[in-house]
Amino acid sequence: MPDVIVTDRLTKYYDRRPAVNHLDLRVPQGSVYGLLGRNGAGKTTAIKMLLGMVHADIGTAEVLGEDSSRLRPQTRARIAYLAEGHPLYRWMKVGEAVRFARAFYPAWNQPLVEQILDHFELSPKAKIRRLSNGQRAQVSLALAVAAEPELLILDDPTLGLDTVVRRDFLESLIQIIQRRARTILFSSHILGDVERVADRIGILVDGVLRVDCPTEHFKGSIRKLVLEFPGPPPQFPECVGLVGNRQVGRKLEAIVVGYGEEHRRLAESLSPRSIEVIEFNLEDAFVEYTRGPRRSLPIFVGGEPDA
Amino acid sequence: MLRAMIAKELRETIWIALVALGVYLVATVELMGYNLESMVYMERHWIPFASGEFGSMFGTISACLAMALGFRQSIWESFRGTWPVLLHRPVRRRWVMGAKLSAGLGLYLVTAAMPILLYAGWAATPGTHASPFEWSMTLGAWQIWLAITGFYLAAFLVGIRPARWIGSRLLPLVGVGVLVVILAVNRWLIGIFILDACLVSAIFFVACSRDYS
Numbered sequence: 001m002p003d004v005i006v007t008d009r010l011t012k013y014y015d016r017r018p019a020v021n022h023l024d025l026r027v028p029q030g031s032v033y034g035l036l037g038r039n040g041a042g043k044t045t046a047i048k049m050l051l052g053m054v055h056a057d058i059g060t061a062e063v064l065g066e067d068s069s070r071l072r073p074q075t076r077a078r079i080a081y082l083a084e085g086h087p088l089y090r091w092m093k094v095g096e097a098v099r100f101a102r103a104f105y106p107a108w109n110q111p112l113v114e115q116i117l118d119h120f121e122l123s124p125k126a127k128i129r130r131l132s133n134g135q136r137a138q139v140s141l142a143l144a145v146a147a148e149p150e151l152l153i154l155d156d157p158t159l160g161l162d163t164v165v166r167r168d169f170l171e172s173l174i175q176i177i178q179r180r181a182r183t184i185l186f187s188s189h190i191l192g193d194v195e196r197v198a199d200r201i202g203i204l205v206d207g208v209l210r211v212d213c214p215t216e217h218f219k220g221s222i223r224k225l226v227l228e229f230p231g232p233p234p235q236f237p238e239c240v241g242l243v244g245n246r247q248v249g250r251k252l253e254a255i256v257v258g259y260g261e262e263h264r265r266l267a268e269s270l271s272p273r274s275i276e277v278i279e280f281n282l283e284d285a286f287v288e289y290t291r292g293p294r295r296s297l298p299i300f301v302g303g304e305p306d307a
Numbered sequence: 308m309l310r311a312m313i314a315k316e317l318r319e320t321i322w323i324a325l326v327a328l329g330v331y332l333v334a335t336v337e338l339m340g341y342n343l344e345s346m347v348y349m350e351r352h353w354i355p356f357a358s359g360e361f362g363s364m365f366g367t368i369s370a371c372l373a374m375a376l377g378f379r380q381s382i383w384e385s386f387r388g389t390w391p392v393l394l395h396r397p398v399r400r401r402w403v404m405g406a407k408l409s410a411g412l413g414l415y416l417v418t419a420a421m422p423i424l425l426y427a428g429w430a431a432t433p434g435t436h437a438s439p440f441e442w443s444m445t446l447g448a449w450q451i452w453l454a455i456t457g458f459y460l461a462a463f464l465v466g467i468r469p470a471r472w473i474g475s476r477l478l479p480l481v482g483v484g485v486l487v488v489i490l491a492v493n494r495w496l497i498g499i500f501i502l503d504a505c506l507v508s509a510i511f512f513v514a515c516s517r518d519y520s
Contacts, residue, residue: 014520044520045520048391048518048519048520051391051395053390053391053394053395053518053519053520054518054519054520055516055518073397073398073399074397076395076396076397077397079395081391081395083388083391083392085388087387087388087389087391087392088389088392089315089319089387089389089392090387091318091319099311100311100315103308103310103311103312104308104311104396104397104398105397
């Protein structure tokens with residue numbers, strides 16, 4: 001599968017501080033890529049550079065084979081973008097928003113937009129300013145999909161939505177993905193959402209891409225070792241893959257990436273009373289991974305792209 | 308596509324034009340000699356267009372109208388966070404700005420032409436005032452009308468140009484304001500066109516080179 005998005009050392013500085021730092025990203029065609037990171041990690045800036053809204057200070061980005069800073073209108077028509085917060089013209093009615101968007105796209109699928117609005121029980125006569133956040137997200141999704149894009153770029157699409165609406169939104173997204181082999185890049189910090197739809201993830205930490213691998217690979221790589229001691233626990237020895245360790249009473253908890261025989265041997269060398277190895281779901285893995293001492297974070301960019 | 312874009316712009320700004328028309332109407336009727344509070348007619352002892360009363364009233368209201376339109380069309384998109392929605396449409400950025408400027412300038416020119424036509428129509432009607440009237444006497448008002456397009460363009464530029472400090476942000480507006488007054492007073496028609504061309508070029512340059520973060 002060719003890569004739909006390719007970035008090379010993509011960097012953006014704000015106030016001499018890198019918001020995105022040497023980002024090398026590859027999103028294969030037909031994949032659903034979840035771009036994760038804490039607030040301020042650089043997700044939105046990275047997405048805006050991919051769309052040519054923000055100019056990179058260093059590096060390049062190619063989207064659908066074109067330089068992202070000079071996307072032609074024909075290429076832009078093949079990319080749908082849902083901006084953070086679902087900005088829409090609040091004075092418009094839903095029907096007016098549809099008519100306005102339709103005017104720009106030759107391949108507009110009107111039956112599809114009507115079907116989606118109908119599914120979400122959104123009247124074309126409804127005023128956008130009277131819609132809830134969730135309903136505005138639904139309108140944005142309908143408008144994005146009706147243009148029949150090959151690539152959907154969604155910036156935190158479920159931000160501010162309640163659990164039920166979020167689930168409904170994601171199910172619609174899954175249907176859209178299944179309808180055609182579309183490529184989707186979406187940023188989020190709601191890990192449950194990412195786990196549900198993404199087959200590959202990237203994690204940005206302070207603007208640096210620290211993780212780029214299949215979702216399952218990431219979850220499987222992070223382990224928590226819980227070592228119980230009869231007295232006060234010692235420090236876990238420094239080793240490759242150690243993200244962090246903390247003492248909780250008589251227990252020592254160590255978070256490791258790429259858990260293996262060496263970690264087990266080191267744990268045993270401390271002579272604990274018991275050793276427990278805990279696996280994480282994506283959310284816990286992300287939390288433990290990103291809150292460790294950042295400079296020692298292991299990087300496992302690559303992984304098995306098609307695993 | 309262009310129709311949809313122009314319709315959107317007009318829908319967002321028409322209320323400003325309507326408010327301005329109301330203000331123009333009140334001020335022009337006052338100049339004609341009708342006191343709107345007491346509903347009494349008092350004959351004015353000045354020559355329409357030649358005495359300068361119309362020019363200062365018209366210039367002030369038109370400058371406010373032009374700046375309100377320019378700001379509404381530019382800075383409002385930033386406030387509402389709608390630039391990404393608009394700029395991701397499959398058209399060139401220059402096209403988006405060009406459509407906005409066409410709608411805004413068109414609305415300004417039509418709205419601001421109304422009081423000139425109204426006052427001139429009244430002045431041309433026999434028996435309304437005791438002074439001569441020639442249509443050529445309206446030339447100065449039309450030159451102010453044209454010169455104030457600079458205010459519109461400068462406000463638009465201020466709205467899209469990123470600047471941290473309010474002083475440096477407003478710099479184009481202050482500079483253009485001084486130039487517009489000089490050009491309008493000295494009736495340098497060519498200077499008005501050159502100024503407008505420079506401002507449009509600056510708008511296109513800023514729109515294409517700035518970050519929409």
